[in-house]
Amino acid sequence: MSTDAKVDPLPPSASVTPTPTATAPILPKKATAGPLRGDIYWVNIPRKHTVGHEQYKRRPWLIVSNNALTPLDVVIGVPLSFQVHKKNRQFRIAIPATEIIHEAASSHPLDPGERIALTEQVRMLSVERLEMPRSGRITDTALFAVEAGVAFVLDIQ
Numbered sequence: 001m002s003t004d005a006k007v008d009p010l011p012p013s014a015s016v017t018p019t020p021t022a023t024a025p026i027l028p029k030k031a032t033a034g035p036l037r038g039d040i041y042w043v044n045i046p047r048k049h050t051v052g053h054e055q056y057k058r059r060p061w062l063i064v065s066n067n068a069l070t071p072l073d074v075v076i077g078v079p080l081s082f083q084v085h086k087k088n089r090q091f092r093i094a095i096p097a098t099e100i101i102h103e104a105a106s107s108h109p110l111d112p113g114e115r116i117a118l119t120e121q122v123r124m125l126s127v128e129r130l131e132m133p134r135s136g137r138i139t140d141t142a143l144f145a146v147e148a149g150v151a152f153v154l155d156i157q
Contacts, residue, residue, distance in 0.1 A: 034070040034127060038143045039063045040080065040100070041130040042108045055079040055121045060110060060135060062117055064143075064150055073127045078146065080115040093117040093149040099142035106135045119149035 065076035
């Protein structure tokens with residue numbers, strides 16, 4: 001395959017600047033009202049729904065999936081641990097307390113302190129498992145670090 005492919009220039013009538021009437025696609029209302037990437041929710045996964053070393057019990061989960069999944073009533077998340085000694089691996093990402101934004105009105109508050117994102121435990125979750133409303137969010141900086149951990153675990157370059 002040659003890398004010297006020629007591309008025809010745009011005709012003079014073509015415009016490369018967006019028009020004032022051009023808008024981004026409008027997502028269904030449910031997509032913006034549901035869980036979003038970077039949100040933290042409490043989730044209870046019963047022991048009988050797990051095998052081996054899969055995470056179970058009630059714990060906070062960080063949503064890492066694309067917001068486009070929300071209308072499907074599923075999200076992808078990673079569990080958060082309070083046990084900071086678990087950050088001894090490259091794919092277990094420390095989230096400093098300063099990077100966690102607590103939801104003041106949440107009926108399921110998070111305890112203050114650092115968390116560890118267990119990115120090797122990535123899992124699809126039904127939105128029905130999420131205890132509403134959300135308990136908090138993480139900053140974009142922290143989300144970027146967690147994404148790097150998930151990419152490492154999934155061998156995504």
